[in-house]
Amino acid sequence: MTGLPDGPLDRAACAALDRADPLAPLRERFLLDQGVIYLDGNSLGALPAATPPRLAAVVTEEWGRGLIRSWNDAGWIGAPRRLGDRVAPLVGARPGEVLVADSTSVNLFKLLGAAVRARPGRTVILSHEDNFPADLYVAQGLCELLEGRCELRTVPSAGLAAALDADTAVLMVTHVDYATGAVHDMAGLCAAAREHGALSLWDLSHSTAAVPVDLDGCGADLAVGCGYKYLNGGPGAPAFLHVAERLQGVVRSPLRGWMGHAQPFAFEPGHRHAAGIEGFLCGTPPILGMAALEAALDLWAEVDLAAVRVKSMRLGDLLVRLVDERCAGLGLELASPREAERRGSQVSLRHPGGYGVVRALIDRGVIGDFRAPDIVRLGLAPLYVRHVDVWDAVDALREVLVTGAHQRPEYAVRAAVT
């Protein structure tokens, strides 16, 4: 039950939903310009109000005055583990199972390499053909490096469980599909992988702080995720990785560096993995990015994740219903699952002129994004998106499509980032 009224919906009904929304006060904790409807928090989360003063303090006090002493005095050196422990409850993991470091892609490389090595004699990385392409690129690069000792096999999402076999070293799945928002069955696929002796590796970039994730409850082995989407850690924020406690000491990062050494400041010539999750560190943590992410995690520590999911599903249902009711016959097709339980915190709409639609919406203050070949992707981050925003966004969408504004010639030229 996501709580949409049965009767006809209008803007006043949406405003009433906002008045009854327990998460509504959290919007004030973000710096959002008046007149902007931000529907891209699934790509780059909005700026928490606490972040600029935190960054200023870290720069002027910890860096400016503390200088190198701040590695110890300001706790910089412990940031990857400290932040990891704060991400852990958001993904159903325990303290000591999550580390904040590097980018999602680099973490994926570390864990894929570790997984393949931990399953000797097995040669297949199994994934879905509609996975986020970068994840497939990372796997392709690893296979190339291993020169035939491992291969990437991709199948349609629905065929993943059936494609597992005795050759599968690791099953690599993106939990929430980046394009459609469809949610994969984590518990079922983890169990299937286990049954075949394969490890499971989850990309939680579009799941973390958006949908319930229970890594430990599902028996997931490994995971990675992004800091700059729903977590609101800022552009290029450090990412995270998860290694189930039972596997720490069994799987080993192939990307070795001094921060993952048992005693970095012993300066020994040979590498010895640090015990526990710290063994998956490589180089020096980016402290300014860590500070911004930590400010955002302070906010997440206050938030009831169950309420986030309820609101996310309600916003999605509202968007789907308003598009059905108000944009019928205007060339849109729902690319996301219609059922809220199977959908992440976004609604994707196909339109043959999708890129122009996104550009025209942006010019009207409604910021979403475009994913090739034809997807208008509208993210619904429940901490700051209101029900009236959804109403106004659909209003703008209808106006764009009715007037043909999306066909303006300047929208035919694609920007570097879509």
Ligand SMILES: Cc1ncc(COP(=O)(O)O)c(C=O)c1O
């Ligand atoms: C599902 C998914 N995986 C991986 C990545 C790559 O992340 P990064 O560029 O931080 O390595 C992204 C980026 O958007 C993503 O959406």
